Amino acid sequence: MKRFEWANPTSVAEAIDLLRSAPPFEDPDEAARPIAGGQDLLTTMKEYIQRPSRLVNLKNIRGLNRIEGDGRKGLRIGALVTLSQIEEHPEIKRHFPGLAEAAHSIASPQIRNLGTVGGNLCQRPRCWYYRLEEAVCLKKGGTQCFAASGENKYNAILGGGPSYIVHPSDLAPMLVALGASVTIAGPDGNRTVPLEKFFTLPSEGSIRRENILRHDEIITEIEVPASRFAARSTYLKFKERASFDFALASVAAALELSEDRTVRQARLVLGGVAPTPWRVPKAESFLTGKPITAENVAEAAKIALEGARPLAHNAYKIPLTQALIRRALHRLAEMNA
Ligand SMILES: Cc1cc2nc3c(=O)[nH]c(=O)nc-3n(C[C@H](O)[C@H](O)[C@H](O)COP(=O)(O)OP(=O)(O)OC[C@H]3O[C@@H](n4cnc5c(N)ncnc54)[C@H](O)[C@@H]3O)c2cc1C
Numbered sequence: 001m002k003r004f005e006w007a008n009p010t011s012v013a014e015a016i017d018l019l020r021s022a023p024p025f026e027d028p029d030e031a032a033r034p035i036a037g038g039q040d041l042l043t044t045m046k047e048y049i050q051r052p053s054r055l056v057n058l059k060n061i062r063g064l065n066r067i068e069g070d071g072r073k074g075l076r077i078g079a080l081v082t083l084s085q086i087e088e089h090p091e092i093k094r095h096f097p098g099l100a101e102a103a104h105s106i107a108s109p110q111i112r113n114l115g116t117v118g119g120n121l122c123q124r125p126r127c128w129y130y131r132l133e134e135a136v137c138l139k140k141g142g143t144q145c146f147a148a149s150g151e152n153k154y155n156a157i158l159g160g161g162p163s164y165i166v167h168p169s170d171l172a173p174m175l176v177a178l179g180a181s182v183t184i185a186g187p188d189g190n191r192t193v194p195l196e197k198f199f200t201l202p203s204e205g206s207i208r209r210e211n212i213l214r215h216d217e218i219i220t221e222i223e224v225p226a227s228r229f230a231a232r233s234t235y236l237k238f239k240e241r242a243s244f245d246f247a248l249a250s251v252a253a254a255l256e257l258s259e260d261r262t263v264r265q266a267r268l269v270l271g272g273v274a275p276t277p278w279r280v281p282k283a284e285s286f287l288t289g290k291p292i293t294a295e296n297v298a299e300a301a302k303i304a305l306e307g308a309r310p311l312a313h314n315a316y317k318i319p320l321t322q323a324l325i326r327r328a329l330h331r332l333a334e335m336n337a
Helices: 012-020 041-046 083-088 090-095 097-104 109-114 117-122 171-177 281-287 294-304 317-334
Strands: 005-007 033-035 054-057 067-070 074-078 181-186 189-194 218-224 233-238 249-257 263-271
Touching (some): 012 054, 067 090, 083 097, 083 109, 083 117, 090 097, 097 171, 097 233, 097 249, 117 171, 117 218, 171 249, 249 317, 263 294
Parallel strands (some): 033 054
Antiparallel strands (some): 067 074, 074 218, 181 189, 233 249
16 A cells, blocks of 8 residues: 555545645546545555545544435435445335335445445446556556456446446445435535436546546535435345345336326436446336336336447346346335335
8 A cells, every 4th residue: 555644624625625735646546535434445545556645534524424304305415424324214214215225235234334425426446457456457547448358247238438347336326216416515615416417437528537526526415305206216236146245237216106006207227237327218218107017117128228238248237137127116016105
């Protein structure tokens, strides 16, 4: 691990100032970084993947570790709220069940006790070439995505190119499905953006980053609006092993049903298959106005994966994701919401 300064701000303004005034850098992986639970950042630092000159510890900033609101008002979730807090929160379990499920699906209880929402959304990709110190891939300033023609079993089938990473966060697809927005604090004040517009594809913006955050900005809060579909939401994740693991594919789904049990609104967002949480609006529109039948669900799943372009070793993700979509939609139709 490279030597770094440790800074302990007690306010958001101080944290921004510490990020802004850190030593200049040429490589984005050498910029000062905010640290929350450290469950991802420290791993990348130990492997020399990120080499920040300064770490700005967010944990002493008051007020960012609270969950406020309920099913009627919607939720305000501070960036330092832990994954365990989300998983165990009674209002979330009752009115936003998919969000509690997504949090529960992450890693192990120990990691969920330390890992925060802000850190979960900003964690770096898990592609093994990216995580290998010696492999200087596109995302680390190299000229090639080694996964494109190499070992790509875990990589993207949608939205990939020129890098084929998949977005690793389990909270992100569910929060996008629930219409969440994110508040970002920076030197010029606060801005709030829909989470759907927070993440960037490798073909957009800088290939070295996965979102719109600048090096001197931090997430302070996530807002989840009250909606008619939040109570009928679910998160299904397929992992290669039964203990903690990242998603090979996942589905965040939510439905509002009419009294005649037809779909009034549908939200479907895929995880583990694209460099960002991957919303499938065409499949959502297909379901609108229709009952949840085996035929409609199968067609929606087919439509959702229409644009998939698998690499040599990951075509299995297409039927896998389709199966998850079908299961999620049937589960939602059976829920008492
Ligand atoms: C063994 C293992 C298994 C895991 N399994 C999963 C899994 O199944 N699903 C999953 O989603 N994750 C998984 N993770 C990743 C990790 O647990 C989560 O991402 C965790 O939520 C990270 O939060 P943190 O607070 O520890 O982040 P940190 O490590 O502190 O930070 C992560 C990144 O986010 C940035 N950051 C942190 N807070 C902010 C903020 N407020 N504003 C801006 N940037 C910020 C940091 O600079 C850093 O780049 C796993 C991790 C490990 C080690």
